[in-house]
Amino acid sequence: MSSQPESFWAKKIEFIQSRRPSSGPGQEEWRKETLQPWLNQTGAKLAEKENSSGIKIKEIFSEEDLGGDLDERLGYPGSYPFTRGVYPNMYLGRPWTMRMFSGFGTPEDTNRRLKYLIRHGETGLSIAFDMPTLYGFDCNNSRAEGEVGKCGVNVTTLKDMEVIFKGIDLSKISTSMTINAPAAVLTAMYVAVGKKNGYEERTLAGTVQADILKEYIAQKEWMYPPEAHLRIIRDMMTYCTRKMPRWNYISISGYHIREAGSSAVQELAFTLADGFYYIDMGLKNGLSADEFAPRLSFFFNSSINFFEEIAKMRAARRIWATVLKEKYGATKSRTMLMRFHTQTSGYTLTWQQPLNNIIRTTIEAMAAVLGGTQSLHTNSYDEAWALPSDEAVKVALRTQQIIAEETGIPDTIDPLGGSYYLEWLTDKMEEEAYRYFDQIERLGGILEAIKKGYLQKEIAATSYRRQTRLESGEETMVGVNKYVEKGEQPINILRISKKAQSNQIARLNQVLSSRDSKKVDKCLADLERAMENDEENLMPFFIRAVESYCTLQEISDVGRKVFGGWKEPVIV
Amino acid sequence: MAVGKSQSLFKEKPIKILLAKPGIDGHDRGMFVLAKAFRDAGMDVLYAGLLPTPEEVIDTAVSEDVDVIALSLLNGAHLTVFKKISDLLKKRKIDDIALVGGGTIPDSDKPKLEKMGISGNYGPGTPLSTIIDHVTKRASEARLRKLGGR
Numbered sequence: 053m054s055s056q057p058e059s060f061w062a063k064k065i066e067f068i069q070s071r072r073p074s075s076g077p078g079q080e081e082w083r084k085e086t087l088q089p090w091l092n093q094t095g096a097k098l099a100e101k102e103n104s105s106g107i108k109i110k111e112i113f114s115e116e117d118l119g120g121d122l123d124e125r126l127g128y129p130g131s132y133p134f135t136r137g138v139y140p141n142m143y144l145g146r147p148w149t150m151r152m153f154s155g156f157g158t159p160e161d162t163n164r165r166l167k168y169l170i171r172h173g174e175t176g177l178s179i180a181f182d183m184p185t186l187y188g189f190d191c192n193n194s195r196a197e198g199e200v201g202k203c204g205v206n207v208t209t210l211k212d213m214e215v216i217f218k219g220i221d222l223s224k225i226s227t228s229m230t231i232n233a234p235a236a237v238l239t240a241m242y243v244a245v246g247k248k249n250g251y252e253e254r255t256l257a258g259t260v261q262a263d264i265l266k267e268y269i270a271q272k273e274w275m276y277p278p279e280a281h282l283r284i285i286r287d288m289m290t291y292c293t294r295k296m297p298r299w300n301y302i303s304i305s306g307y308h309i310r311e312a313g314s315s316a317v318q319e320l321a322f323t324l325a326d327g328f329y330y331i332d333m334g335l336k337n338g339l340s341a342d343e344f345a346p347r348l349s350f351f352f353n354s355s356i357n358f359f360e361e362i363a364k365m366r367a368a369r370r371i372w373a374t375v376l377k378e379k380y381g382a383t384k385s386r387t388m389l390m391r392f393h394t395q396t397s398g399y400t401l402t403w404q405q406p407l408n409n410i411i412r413t414t415i416e417a418m419a420a421v422l423g424g425t426q427s428l429h430t431n432s433y434d435e436a437w438a439l440p441s442d443e444a445v446k447v448a449l450r451t452q453q454i455i456a457e458e459t460g461i462p463d464t465i466d467p468l469g470g471s472y473y474l475e476w477l478t479d480k481m482e483e484e485a486y487r488y489f490d491q492i493e494r495l496g497g498i499l500e501a502i503k504k505g506y507l508q509k510e511i512a513a514t515s516y517r518r519q520t521r522l523e524s525g526e527e528t529m530v531g532v533n534k535y536v537e538k539g540e541q542p543i544n545i546l547r548i549s550k551k552a553q554s555n556q557i558a559r560l561n562q563v564l565s566s567r568d569s570k571k572v573d574k575c576l577a578d579l580e581r582a583m584e585n586d587e588e589n590l591m592p593f594f595i596r597a598v599e600s601y602c603t604l605q606e607i608s609d610v611g612r613k614v615f616g617g618w619k620e621p622v623i624v
Numbered sequence: 625m626a627v628g629k630s631q632s633l634f635k636e637k638p639i640k641i642l643l644a645k646p647g648i649d650g651h652d653r654g655m656f657v658l659a660k661a662f663r664d665a666g667m668d669v670l671y672a673g674l675l676p677t678p679e680e681v682i683d684t685a686v687s688e689d690v691d692v693i694a695l696s697l698l699n700g701a702h703l704t705v706f707k708k709i710s711d712l713l714k715k716r717k718i719d720d721i722a723l724v725g726g727g728t729i730p731d732s733d734k735p736k737l738e739k740m741g742i743s744g745n746y747g748p749g750t751p752l753s754t755i756i757d758h759v760t761k762r763a764s765e766a767r768l769r770k771l772g773g774r
Contacts, residue, residue, distance in 0.1 A: 529749065
């Protein structure tokens with residue numbers, strides 16, 4: 053399929069291809085004069101390698117693989133196009149933020165875990181919510197039975213948020229909340245908790261994920277049709293742009309796309325395509341790119357193919373800066389620079405021989421640091437089994453501290469910059485990402501591509517291919533399809549007590565009997581009217597509703613009534 | 625179960641399997657891999673979509689006349705949620721549909737699930753062939769009961 057010549061993406065592809073050198077006499081000579089005779093003489097073989105993105109990796113890279121002006125496409129740290137990093141001093145000012153994703157059981161359990169991590173040197177909070185919370189169901193809903201507190205902390209009313217953050221100074225630490233469909237409601241709760249504790253909303257620092265596009269692509273946690281969620285995100289964008297200068301209202305996430313089975317290039321391309329959609333949305337609603345793009349942040353996966361991950365992160369920064377400048381007319385550096393959080397890969401963790409996971413996580417964390425991440429979560433070795441134990445999560449945090457303070461890896465900025473292989477791979481991933489942007493545009497844009505199931509099918513195909521390669525032994529997972537041990541001993545894992553649910557229901561009942569039910573009814577009625585009027589910004593209505601102790605599901609149900617639900621396209 | 629016998633059992637109508645994630649859980653990567661693998665193995669594959677209630681799972685299984693329901697959860701709620709399905713199947717006196725499970729299920733939970741009639745309960749890293757063999761075995765039992773009952 054040839055590209056439409058007029059598209060922005062096609063022009064970028066052409067440009068990248070134009071700087072590729074046509075021949076490499078040095079490498080050819082080496083192959084002919086040195087490599088081949090040696091292979092002939094020794095009878096040795098040359099293995100063929102490819103990475104998760106299906107990119108064939110040559111046996112050697114040299115200057116001949118880097119055409120064009122390398123300095124121009126690298127820039128220096130803190131300068132366009134930010135390939136080498138977003139800040140001029142990177143980790144020499146301070147290391148990345150060590151932000152461990154935590155949350156389980158009751159708000160009390162999570163409050164204890166957060167304080168435990170702060171005590172051990174964590175520098176930013178990151179909250180995981182349980183499935184009922186992520187889907188907007190209350191803890192006493194029959195569907196929530198057995199699920200409360202299992203995958204994260206349960207939040208049914210503002211009361212729960214008050215407990216989670218009890219005794220934590222919200223003016224000193226920033227909080228990231230992994231919440232999407234109900235993100236605006238949780239932001240409202242955070243504002244309300246802040247207010248109760250004497251922090252004004254403009255001082256609150258943090259991030260909500262709120263990237264609903266990747267929910268339809270990968271994580272599958274939604275309540276309403278895409279258009280309804282996008283409208284709520286729009287409201288949060290415009291509200292927070294004006295009132296909460298330290299609140300990052302969307303964390304555009306590739307993490308889940310990757311965990312759902314995509315390759316590194318697919319993660320890169322689909323995530324940035326989502327990002328461009330949010331830029332278009334802001335522009336359409338009267339914000340300028342320079343006004344709101346600096347508030348968008350990203351979230352990537354760091355998986356096990358070391359150089360591929362580093363190349364992906366460097367390519368991501370370069371593409372974002374280039375497109376913001378050339379396509380969206382951004383003028384300020386701050387608008388073009390892509391800041392991102394990274395989490396090591398959950399999928400690469402094995403159930404078998406779990407201590408090996410410490411090593412995998414270490415390598416992935418190193419890739420994230422060499423890729424220039426702003427914050428990092430390291431997975432715990434027991435997470436293929438369950439949420440992590442205190443002991444396992446401490447090892448994971450210590451892994452980051454060792455990389456930061458013992459290894460010398462962060463002693464100079466972008467130490468791998470200029471590596472022939474890495475720069476070639478960065479260029480290649482960039483080109484492949486532009487091909488996907490072009491394809492997505494042909495399908496009518498990202499929303500159409502999602503509705504057609506195109507992205508979902510691409511991911512499922514990659515994931516199936518990977519599984520078949522594991523089955524055939526073309527790819528190795530140590531302890532799973534090679535070096536397998538029989539009769540492994542189970543490790544101690546964290547179990548969430550059934551009490552989590554009964555405690556939550558007891559607290560909810562207390563809230564229900566002590567709240568002003570007239571006020572609750574009025575807030576919900578007002579919210580319904582506001583939802584019916586697309587001109588209205590919903591944020592103040594959410595804040596009033598949570599402050600009146602409306603439950604998460606009461607608020608979500610108003611949306612279900614007004615907007616309806618969503619059935620995903622069939623892809624199997 | 626000998627392969628030949630099961631093959632002849634499914635000659636007219638291949639194994640029909642319904643994949644379901646009956647809890648509040650969007651982790652569908654494994655389900656989609658299995659869907660393709662089962663299809664490649666010649667089975668007729670249905671997917672119950674996201675967040676079906678236990679009633680919806682059983683209704684679909686009955687109306688589509690499936691041999692096997694394959695349940696998957698990665699959210700830790702398998703003991704509660706799988707039980708709802710197994711109880712409902714018993715309540716409706718359905719004995720010609722087999723239940724198999726999988727996900728992040730600790731070893732110590734497996735006997736409890738077996739007691740509910742849910743077998744397999746495979747975790748991450750299980751070879752597809754192991755799962756396909758197990759489903760074929762359970763489907764054969766279910767099919768024989770279906771045929772015997774007619």
